[in-house]
Amino acid sequence: MLEDIQKEIEKYETIIILRHQNPDPDAIGSQVGLATILQEAYPQKKIYVSGIDLPVLDWIGHMQDVSPETYRNSLVIAVDTANIERLDNPGFYKQAGMVIKIDHHPDVDPFGDINWVEDSFSSCAEMIYIMTEKINHLNISKKSAYSLYSGIVGDTNRYLYGETSYFTLDVAAKLAKTGINISEISLHEDEMSLQVARLEAYILDNLQITESGFGSIVIRKNTLEKFHLADGEIDHVVPLIGRINTVNNWIVVSEKVPNRFRINLRSKKIAINGVAEKFGGGGHPLASGVYVGSMDEVFALMKDMDALNKRN
Structure with missing residues (x-):
C-alpha cells in the first residue's frame, strides 16, 4: 500500500x-x-x-x-x-x-x-x-x-x-x-476564549443526565448566538460532559442554522458509532458525529443513546 x-x-x-x-x-x-x-x-x-x-x-x-x-x-x-x-x-x-x-x-x-x-x-x-x-x-x-x-x-x-x-x-x-x-x-x-468559558457554564447549568448515565445538552440557534462563538469553538465544549463521573455517554447538540442540528456523540466505554450511522453519520466507536434535520430526530437519537446504557 x-x-x-x-x-x-x-x-x-x-x-x-x-x-x-x-x-x-x-x-x-x-x-x-x-x-x-x-x-x-x-x-x-x-x-x-x-x-x-x-x-x-x-x-x-x-x-x-x-x-x-x-x-x-x-x-x-x-x-x-x-x-x-x-x-x-x-x-x-x-x-x-x-x-x-x-x-x-x-x-x-x-x-x-x-x-x-x-x-x-x-x-x-x-x-x-x-x-x-x-x-x-x-x-x-x-x-x-x-x-x-x-x-x-x-x-x-x-x-x-x-x-x-x-x-x-x-x-x-x-x-x-x-x-x-x-x-x-x-x-x-487547552486554552479557551471567554465566550467558550461562558458556554461551558451554560452547559453545566442546563445539562440533563438520565438514570442510566446518558448526558445531553441541546443548544438552539437563538441561545447559541448569544455566545458569539468563532467557527470551531463549540468543539472545545464537547469533552466537558464526560468529566462528570456519573456520565457514561453523552451528546452535544448545536443548531447553527435553523433546523440543522449538529450532534457530537461521545462515550467512555460503550460503542456509539452505530447510533451515529443509523442517523446518517459515523465515526469512531467512542467519538462520532451526525447532522439531523429536526428535533424529532434529535429526540430519537437521544432515546437510542440512553438505551445503550440500559443494555450494557
Whole structure:
C-alpha cells in the first residue's frame, strides 16, 4: 500500500492535500504536517493545503487558495476523512488524476483510487508519521513534527481516550525528540476564549443526565448566538460532559442554522458509532458525529443513546 502511495507521490508534480469539514487539530495537523514533509522531500513539486481556514486552529497552519484549474491532472490526498460527503472541497478534486485516501476512521466509504485506512491508529497524524518511516526520502523535521504532534494530542484529548496506546506514546516521543515545544502545544489545545468559558457554564447549568448515565445538552440557534462563538469553538465544549463521573455517554447538540442540528456523540466505554450511522453519520466507536434535520430526530437519537446504557 505505502509503496503504491510512494509511486504516486513521485509521479505527480502538483499535490493537493485535503481534509474534512469542521476540522479538528488532527485534520489540520495531518494536512499541514504531510504538506511540510512532502515539500521538504520534493522541493521542486507544488504542494498545497486547501479548505476553509479556521482561525481557532491557525496556530497549527493556514490553508491556501487553490484554483479549480490547479486540480487538473494533480494528485489529491485526502486525510482524516471517512466519507466523501465530509470532504472540505466543492468538487474540484474530481478533476484530479489520482485520489489517495489516508484515514483512521472505520472504512465506510473507500472513495480514493488508493485507500490506506487503519482504524487501529489513534489519529491520522500517527499514520502520517509511519509514512516517514516506511517511505524513502520522507523525513520528520521540527516543523512537521509540531503539526503531527498537535494532531495526536488533539485526537487523543491529551492521551485521555482509549485509542491511546504504547505505540501512540512512542510516536509522540519521537516527535518531541525533534525539539518542538510540547508544553506550548498542550496549552494551545487547552486554552479557551471567554465566550467558550461562558458556554461551558451554560452547559453545566442546563445539562440533563438520565438514570442510566446518558448526558445531553441541546443548544438552539437563538441561545447559541448569544455566545458569539468563532467557527470551531463549540468543539472545545464537547469533552466537558464526560468529566462528570456519573456520565457514561453523552451528546452535544448545536443548531447553527435553523433546523440543522449538529450532534457530537461521545462515550467512555460503550460503542456509539452505530447510533451515529443509523442517523446518517459515523465515526469512531467512542467519538462520532451526525447532522439531523429536526428535533424529532434529535429526540430519537437521544432515546437510542440512553438505551445503550440500559443494555450494557
